Amino acid sequence: MRRSPFMEVRFISPDVAAGRIAHHLWDPERRVINPQRGMPTDVEDRLRMQGFLRSTGPHAPDTVRRRLATWSTLTKWRGLDGSFSSPALKSALRLAVRATPRPRKRRSAKAVTGDVLARLLATCRTNSLRDTRDRAILMVAFASGGRRRSEIANLRIEQLAVETPIPVGDGPSLPSLSIRLGRTKTSGVDNDEVVYLSGRPLEALNAWLDAARIESGSVFRAIDRWGNLSLRALDPKAINDIVKHRAALAGLEPAEFSAHGIRSGFLTEAANRGIPLPEAMEQSRHRSVQQASSYYNNAHRRTGRAARLLD
16 A cells, blocks of 8 residues: 655644644745744655655645544554644645635546447447457446546456346346445445446447456557457556547547546536436446536536526
8 A cells, every 4th residue: 555645744733733734735836935834844855765755745625634534544544642633633634625725626627428438439439459448438427427537447347247238228237247346435334335337338348358358357458559358457547648649539629528527417418408417426436426416507507597597
């Protein structure tokens, strides 16, 4: 497990913790004016040389909170006393967040909605191994609820299970597959998240598994420049690269799209198609109604009557 910069300090006091908060949320340009702010320069240089500090900051507030939580847990494991829940430290974090100049940015400037997804899939027009893989990645990531890039990259055959086919009117039943995600970013310790695939996304996944002759282990794997399949799983960053590459091939601006755009695009498309929010959240596995509903609200505001009063 990679250690956080917070883990370097063994003696825990409110001043030490507050110093780390100030360092992570302090504007590096303003530190030229006040070099005493944050951690000592020699400590910062040593951590940077060891690879524990990479960004010049300011960091995202959630990053700081996550590192504090990790530091607090490790402190308890070592039998040390900490002050991570003290009112003074909470107040310092709250004030530092308010003062940070770091602007809030969306992870993906534009959502990968159904129309955008169709353009990306159109670039996977051949039966080459790479096109077959990328088609499956895009369709599975979207249809399974807008899965995070780490969940797609780390997907294994052992997580897949064939389910009873789904009856559809008078036509043939649709094949169905469950994906056992296990613990996710937002699930609890005891939760085992499950999502489902059927229809075209499942066909795309099966086409990839057949073409790559994958029967166990990682589902989505790297392909070298000569078209040879690797035994290792894709890096999560590769999912982001694939989205941007396909966007460029589709004549879109790659900088405007990312893997997270698939996640936001799933909920936005569900809102556009009138799918109830609770039903969409069952597939996306969002825990926060507030976060999930923001995509619905934006979609309804854009197409609603209030935005067309002068039409």
